[in-house]
Amino acid sequence: MLPYATFVRSSGQDTKQAILVKSLVPTTLPAHHVLIKVDRFGYSANNVTYQALGEVPYFRYFDFHDAPEDVEAGVSQRTHGVTPVWGFGVVVASSHAEIQVGERVYGYFAPTRYLVLPVSPSDVNRFAFFVSRPHLPPDRRPYNQITRCSADPLHDPSPEVEDLTMLYRPLFWTSFWCEDWINSSQYRGGATRILISSASAKTAFCLAYLIRKRTRALNLDDNGPVRQVIGLTSKKNLEFTKQLGLYDHVLEYEGFQTTVILNKPAQKYIYIDVAGNEALNVRVSRHFSSAAKFDLVGSIALGLTNLSPSSQSPSAANWSANDFASQRAPSALEQFFMPEWLAIRRKQLSVAEITRLQRDAWSGLMQDCRAWGISLHRVSGGEGVKKAYDEVVKSGIPPDQGFIWSMWEDDAQNVNARL
Numbered sequence: 001m002l003p004y005a006t007f008v009r010s011s012g013q014d015t016k017q018a019i020l021v022k023s024l025v026p027t028t029l030p031a032h033h034v035l036i037k038v039d040r041f042g043y044s045a046n047n048v049t050y051q052a053l054g055e056v057p058y059f060r061y062f063d064f065h066d067a068p069e070d071v072e073a074g075v076s077q078r079t080h081g082v083t084p085v086w087g088f089g090v091v092v093a094s095s096h097a098e099i100q101v102g103e104r105v106y107g108y109f110a111p112t113r114y115l116v117l118p119v120s121p122s123d124v125n126r127f128a129f130f131v132s133r134p135h136l137p138p139d140r141r142p143y144n145q146i147t148r149c150s151a152d153p154l155h156d157p158s159p160e161v162e163d164l165t166m167l168y169r170p171l172f173w174t175s176f177w178c179e180d181w182i183n184s185s186q187y188r189g190g191a192t193r194i195l196i197s198s199a200s201a202k203t204a205f206c207l208a209y210l211i212r213k214r215t216r217a218l219n220l221d222d223n224g225p226v227r228q229v230i231g232l233t234s235k236k237n238l239e240f241t242k243q244l245g246l247y248d249h250v251l252e253y254e255g256f257q258t259t260v261i262l263n264k265p266a267q268k269y270i271y272i273d274v275a276g277n278e279a280l281n282v283r284v285s286r287h288f289s290s291a292a293k294f295d296l297v298g299s300i301a302l303g304l305t306n307l308s309p310s311s312q313s314p315s316a317a318n319w320s321a322n323d324f325a326s327q328r329a330p331s332a333l334e335q336f337f338m339p340e341w342l343a344i345r346r347k348q349l350s351v352a353e354i355t356r357l358q359r360d361a362w363s364g365l366m367q368d369c370r371a372w373g374i375s376l377h378r379v380s381g382g383e384g385v386k387k388a389y390d391e392v393v394k395s396g397i398p399p400d401q402g403f404i405w406s407m408w409e410d411d412a413q414n415v416n417a418r419l
Contacts, residue, residue, distance in 0.1 A: 041087025042166030214259025276304030
């Protein structure tokens with residue numbers, strides 16, 4: 001039996017306090033289980049959202065991994081939650097005949113050194129195996145998938161690309177399938193202006209990247225872009241967002257209503273809320289309802305980047321399933337949850353077609369994202385990760401940084417890399 005560290009967030013107690021817990025690695029496994037050595041994982045605004053919504057009934061992010069039991073530390077499954085993370089690891093023990101020791105895998109792990117996962121006995125193929133979580137809704141299946149890197153067409157074993165994978169892959173697919181959904185309606189009948197809040201967030205600017213890429217592929221901008229992407233951001237993130245080169249216009253939250261670009265007549269607008277800021281959404285709604293010249297054809301709730309690890313969001317608490325068929329008023333925010341739309345697309349497209357779409361999109365991203373000026377900040381060791389997390393609680397996550405953390409001690413600690 002060996003000690004390992006788990007990074008947990010207290011629930012119902014001090015929501016800003018992270019706790020390191022030492023548990024024991026089992027020497028034997030029940031049938032159909034794997035023991036994974038988690039090498040490293042990404043940490044971004046996505047993980048902040050998982051934590052803040054850990055106990056919200058619709059999301060239940062704390063139900064993916066059980067918190068360890070430690071009487072002395074006062075930690076238990078009843079009082080604490082584990083924030084899920086996307087990372088890489090290696091299978092070091094397996095009681096499933098089709099999963100071999102030594103396999104490199106990628107999945108929705110816990111921030112830990114070792115992780116025991118139950119595997120669905122018959123849900124194993126050469127590309128992936130799936131964690132058994134019958135207590136969660138079926139559309140959470142993407143979170144249950146453990147990808148086998150040797151057969152993953154998107155996997156590049158170089159450390160840099162693996163780091164980029166942990167940074168971008170979870171949020172990029174949210175952006176990718178959201179754009180796919182919007183395009184399925186021909187951008188709500190031909191929207192010419194796409195307004196995106198929290199424009200400095202990676203989910204937001206990946207969406208802007210995909211919208212502009214489709215616009216150019218369709219030759220819609222031969223005589224100037226017919227469809228323009230407009231970003232809303234804070235003053236402190238204005239220059240970073242502009243230098244990305246992914247938006248046609250970038251506006252500050254303060255005073256966006258009076259800008260020329262948002263007051264041009266004869267334009268169709270879609271508003272995509274990535275911030276999850278109730279006050280901002282009211283201002284946007286009032287702007288588009290203030291004059292007949294504005295034609296708002298859709299409003300979409302995509303993210304909650306304004307959440308902190310300890311914050312609560314009224315809109316998140318009221319989140320509900322989207323059947324993507326009900327008609328809504330254009331000013332009413334329609335909630336987009338990627339697993340729900342992907343479940344529909346899996347009925348419409350073959351596995352081969354989905355694989356091709358994702359492979360092509362990912363290949364393009366890996367070619368293009370290095371020009372965006374994001375620095376990778378790597379931290380090793382439990383205490384180092386806890387310190388880095390405390391800094392996130394205090395100051396947030398700068399838009400020009402991506403965090404790669406590992407609970408394992410490493411000689412190369414606190415390394416920065418500029419892409």
